[in-house]
Amino acid sequence: MTSKNNSDAHEDDSLGVLDEAASLDTTALGVLGQTAQVSVSLPNSAEDDDLVDDSVVDGEIASDEEIVIGVIEVPLVETDAPQVKASVEQDAAPAASEVDDSDDRVGDDTVVADLVVAPVVREKPAEALTAKRFGEQQGQSSRETADLLTSDRLLNPSQLTKPEPEGAWSHLLYTISGRRINLGDGKRARERKALTARISSPFAGGARFVPVLSRKGGVGKTTITALLGMALADARDDRVIAVDANPDRGTLADRILRTNDKSVRDLVRIQAEVKGFHDISAIVARDTTRLDVLASDSDPRVAEAFSDDDYRDVARVAAHYYSMVLTDTGTGIVHSVMGATLDLADQIVIVSGLSVDEARLASETLTWLESNGYEAQARNAIIVLNQSTPGSPLVRLNELEAHFRTRAKNVVRMPYDTHIAGGGAIVFTSLQPETRQAARELAALLVEGLRAKAA
Incomplete structure (x- = not known):
């Protein structure tokens, strides 16, 4: 450090000398x-x-x-x-x-x-953003593991082959062009796949219980239970079972190709010994759609003994192995198993015939539910207007449907089908397209209602 003399008058060699009072405090x-x-x-x-x-x-x-x-x-x-x-x-x-x-x-x-x-600045090299899972701690960031080889990363979308289209014109063009022109599925095929996706939608949690009710016999309650179960089992990947809880000799098992003579009474008897699904499969009958049916007793005197507690025991076992449990209840509201059926119900399906008295009984069923603590089930119920006789119905369906839409969430029309009217076993693929479509729409509405309740 050098102190400079700023005075022009001073010309001698006294360099670097500060005044007596001068001080320098400089850093x-x-x-x-x-x-x-x-x-x-x-x-x-x-x-x-x-x-x-x-x-x-x-x-x-x-x-x-x-x-x-x-x-x-x-x-x-x-x-x-x-x-x-x-x-x-x-x-x-x-x-x-x-x-x-x-x-x-x-x-x-x-x-x-x-x-x-003048600080010395050294720039840090930019770290390369590379996918690395293997040897990160050993400084081997350039090595990748096999899970990074995904199809989205490696496959060229332009080289992928589309599935064979469904639909008359789309499939014809695909065939005559030597499989070079693929327009995709036709309108009906797209609608069918969309409906299947609605039915197969998963839901979290335990088993769902859905009783099918009617106040009057002969309206097709058992038939609707079978059709609903087949539509669900045909589209879904989980297990679906239909339990015949009719105390008056139910006929649900007669609507499928029955493979054994076991009944709900057998399950009640071995309930404590059930260790796995193979014990259940030995008792139930399975349809071609993979619907399992637990039949009622063929002897009415024995069936009458099927009680509320027995149904709860069956429901507890079924809930361990099935995602959906449909129940074909007895005729009427007050009988030996109706209390347990309604207490466990997640959603209700009510079947009405196409006559004035049958429609009134179905509407009165909603009133009874609302008056006995089941308001939510009545409000979210699905009403099925089942036509069990050929020809045009005497009632006006539009008026009947408009009435039930004011009281329940959804209404579905089930058309007459000669395959069902015969009274034998129902083969789902042999139904008329309109009947299968109605059964699948019923299944889709049921699944959507159960998912909405779970949410």
């Missing part, structure tokens, strides 16, 4: 390489007033006071800051307004220190 920081230099204070003492010419030798200050200069070693710091140049001015306090030629002192001195901060 100058310069970072050169890895060294920080710090210059601090010069003495300010009255004893230094008698500095003589002998104190200046070859431009250096000779004094009894020690000039403190500190040098601090600091580590190199990586920074993004640009080079900074700073000028610090420190005015020494003047001791006199004039310069005395007889004294080798300098007044009104101004010390200017130019500081240059």
